[in-house]
Amino acid sequence: MPVTYIGIGSNLGNREENCQKAIALLIEKNIKITKRSSLYETEPSGVKDQRKFINMAVETETVLTPEELLKTLKAIEIERGRQKDIHWGPRIIDLDILLYDDLILKTHDLEIPHPGIKDREFVLKPLSEIAPEKIHPVFKKSIKTLLIEILESSQD
Numbered sequence: 534m535p536v537t538y539i540g541i542g543s544n545l546g547n548r549e550e551n552c553q554k555a556i557a558l559l560i561e562k563n564i565k566i567t568k569r570s571s572l573y574e575t576e577p578s579g580v581k582d583q584r585k586f587i588n589m590a591v592e593t594e595t596v597l598t599p600e601e602l603l604k605t606l607k608a609i610e611i612e613r614g615r616q617k618d619i620h621w622g623p624r625i626i627d628l629d630i631l632l633y634d635d636l637i638l639k640t641h642d643l644e645i646p647h648p649g650i651k652d653r654e655f656v657l658k659p660l661s662e663i664a665p666e667k668i669h670p671v672f673k674k675s676i677k678t679l680l681i682e683i684l685e686s687s688q689d
Contacts, residue, residue, distance in 0.1 A: 549587055551587075588656070632664075
């Protein structure tokens with residue numbers, strides 16, 4: 534069964550509860566959660582004038598194809614009340630496929646690995662907690678190494 538990593542974030546309402554409810558809905562949709570990170574409070578990216586986010590990552594096993602998984606995640610976002618929103622703006626829940634086994638895929642609707650992983654500390658911290666040695670299939674570096682690189686570059 535494919536192992537996937539999903540990023541979860543929220544900055545509206547009860548952020549922690551929004552993340553936990555999203556996990557419950559993943560389980561309801563027969564997506565097995567095998568690991569979950571801690572919750573991390575992070576500064577917003579892009580649009581800065583908004584509340585801080587709670588971010589986390591989960592490792593899952595699923596029989597869903599990448600496209601089916603994306604549809605499921607988008608359905609969960611809608612079910613949890615996500616509206617068409619401002620790009621990078623506030624959201625009740627955000628679910629992103631970060632990695633899907635070692636797949637490299639780019640279509641009109643989906644890019645795996647998620648193109649922002651390498652540049653987002655708020656993704657790398659929780660992902661490094663649950664999969665530090667996982668090798669990014671494009672950059673050929675571990676998640677832990679990518680996190681170290683971004684932390685070192687932010688000190689410059």
